[in-house]
Amino acid sequence: MTGAIALPLHMQRDRYDPPSRMAELRERPGLEPVTTPLGLRAWLATRYEDVREILGDAQRFSSAGLPGLPGADPDERAGNLLALDPPDHTRLRRLLTGEFTVRRIRRLQPRIEQIVTEHLDAMEQAGPPADLVERFALPIPSLVICELLGVPYADRGDFHRRAAIQLDLTRPLSERGAVAAESRAYMGTLVDRATADPGDDMLGMLVREHGADLGRAELIGVASLLLIAGHETTANMLALGTLALLENPGQAAAVREDPAVTAPAVEELMRFLSVVHSGMPRQVTRDTEVAGTTLRAGEFVVVSLPAADRDRALVEDPDRLDVGRAASPHVAFGHGVHHCLGAPLARMEMAIAFPALLRRFPALAVAGEPEFRSAAVVYGLRHLPVSW
Amino acid sequence: MRIRADRDVCIGAGNCVLAAENVFDQDDDAIVVVLQETPDGADAEAARNAVGSCPSGALSIEET
Numbered sequence: 001m002t003g004a005i006a007l008p009l010h011m012q013r014d015r016y017d018p019p020s021r022m023a024e025l026r027e028r029p030g031l032e033p034v035t036t037p038l039g040l041r042a043w044l045a046t047r048y049e050d051v052r053e054i055l056g057d058a059q060r061f062s063s064a065g066l067p068g069l070p071g072a073d074p075d076e077r078a079g080n081l082l083a084l085d086p087p088d089h090t091r092l093r094r095l096l097t098g099e100f101t102v103r104r105i106r107r108l109q110p111r112i113e114q115i116v117t118e119h120l121d122a123m124e125q126a127g128p129p130a131d132l133v134e135r136f137a138l139p140i141p142s143l144v145i146c147e148l149l150g151v152p153y154a155d156r157g158d159f160h161r162r163a164a165i166q167l168d169l170t171r172p173l174s175e176r177g178a179v180a181a182e183s184r185a186y187m188g189t190l191v192d193r194a195t196a197d198p199g200d201d202m203l204g205m206l207v208r209e210h211g212a213d214l215g216r217a218e219l220i221g222v223a224s225l226l227l228i229a230g231h232e233t234t235a236n237m238l239a240l241g242t243l244a245l246l247e248n249p250g251q252a253a254a255v256r257e258d259p260a261v262t263a264p265a266v267e268e269l270m271r272f273l274s275v276v277h278s279g280m281p282r283q284v285t286r287d288t289e290v291a292g293t294t295l296r297a298g299e300f301v302v303v304s305l306p307a308a309d310r311d312r313a314l315v316e317d318p319d320r321l322d323v324g325r326a327a328s329p330h331v332a333f334g335h336g337v338h339h340c341l342g343a344p345l346a347r348m349e350m351a352i353a354f355p356a357l358l359r360r361f362p363a364l365a366v367a368g369e370p371e372f373r374s375a376a377v378v379y380g381l382r383h384l385p386v387s388w
Numbered sequence: 389m390r391i392r393a394d395r396d397v398c399i400g401a402g403n404c405v406l407a408a409e410n411v412f413d414q415d416d417d418a419i420v421v422v423l424q425e426t427p428d429g430a431d432a433e434a435a436r437n438a439v440g441s442c443p444s445g446a447l448s449i450e451e452t
């Protein structure tokens with residue numbers, strides 16, 4: 001497969017919104033046949049209820065069915081939680097969850113506040129205009145995950161580039177496979193360093209406490225996933241979320257002025273933007289039925305998280321951003337056993353960063369065309385020019 | 389109402405703690421701990437939201 005690909009329906013967006021066709025599909029019975037960017041034929045689920053049913057049942061819907069990228073090393077899957085099913089998934093995930101409890105993450109709060117303040121200071125000193133992605137949205141979650149994991153922040157130029165290529169569906173498969181192998185080799189050097197001399201960070205902890213249960217390949221896989229999932233997703237939420245707030249000045253004012261709005265506002269931005277299009281395609285393990293559509297063992301199912309989060313079954317007036325509404329049980333962090341491991345961390349980063357940015361620069365405004373990126377696993381902005 | 393939590397099903401996502409801090413906590417392995425089995429008032433309301441936002445289906449409510 002070469003060159004441009006036609007963007008599949010579940011990756012199309014119109015600025016913040018899923019394409020209008022999603023709303024039509026939600027009203028129609030059954031699931032819709034589609035073709036994924038890798039040429040996989042699959043069924044598309046768009047309703048909140050159907051998406052929760054599929055993601056909530058790892059027995060019927062496996063995450064391990066997707067073929068690997070060509071050229072990637074044979075250990076590519078080791079340690080990749082996203083591509084494992086229970087009981088392997090359960091075993092690995094339980095080694096990690098203790099690091100991501102709400103209480104553990106709260107301990108990081110002062111450090112995250114400091115990181116946010118430093119980036120705001122630097123922006124202020126350099127003066128307007130600025131690219132908010134480059135100065136704020138990307139470096140903050142990157143630095144946080146680097147410190148948490150034990151990855152040298154000085155290496156960010158390389159891993160930002162590799163992450164962007166790995167998640168970019170317009171790149172040839174061979175290039176993405178080769179870059180994935182490069183990422184694993186890089187992480188291998190960090191794992192070896194941590195094995196020789198385990199530090200206080202998460203890599204050190206994994207080696208010290210679970211070195212006996214986790215092989216080298218698994219350690220590399222886990223750490224690579226945390227690095228990529230830990231910065232790309234939150235970065236795009238921060239950039240796109242800021243744009244959405246700036247285009248709705250009343251809502252930006254609420255977030256700036258009322259600390260009680262922060263937590264529900266983060267959930268509402270998560271729901272409204274649902275930056276992860278779909279997560280892993282799921283493979284049907286045995287003949288079954290969803291919403292009246294018969295699914296055969298071996299077939300694939302893709303869920304649209306943004307479509308599910310714009311379903312009237314979830315909230316009233318779903319196409320309106322309303323940071324004042326009560327937090328909804330959205331699926332922007334997924335659902336079921338693969339529900340985002342980093343959710344407490346991502347929530348805290350956003351809850352600190354959005355209000356701090358709006359308070360520091362009350363006159364923050366969009367100062368040029370934001371560049372949207374759609375053909376990637378995570379939707380968001382490549383650039384967001386701002387001034388203040 | 390009575391809250392039931394299946395600790396074998398819980399995946400430690402912590403949604404319940406964020407939704408209803410007075411009703412749920414997590415142990416060191418992130419697995420849910422029920423602090424109040426029969427919450428009432430605002431805690432009961434929060435507990436219902438928590439059950440709705442639990443991604444793993446570990447939580448349920450028994451109406452008494």
Ligand code: HEM
Pocket residue numbers: 055081082083093145225226229230231233234237275276278279280331332333334335337338339340341342343345346
């Ligand atoms: C706003 C930011 C974020 C969003 C929107 C997000 C979204 C998601 C979604 C939708 C899934 C489920 C994928 C599926 O079911 O196939 C997921 C899984 C995951 N996320 Fe996040 N995520 C975010 C931040 C983070 C952060 C900060 C970290 C790490 C520190 C992280 C680590 C993970 C991991 C390890 C998984 C795999 C869990 C498993 O398979 O058991 N995420 N995320």
Ligand code: SF4
Pocket residue numbers: 393397398399400401402403404405412414418419420441442443444445446447
């Ligand atoms: S929300 Fe559900 S899965 Fe998450 S910690 Fe609470 S009980 Fe466990």
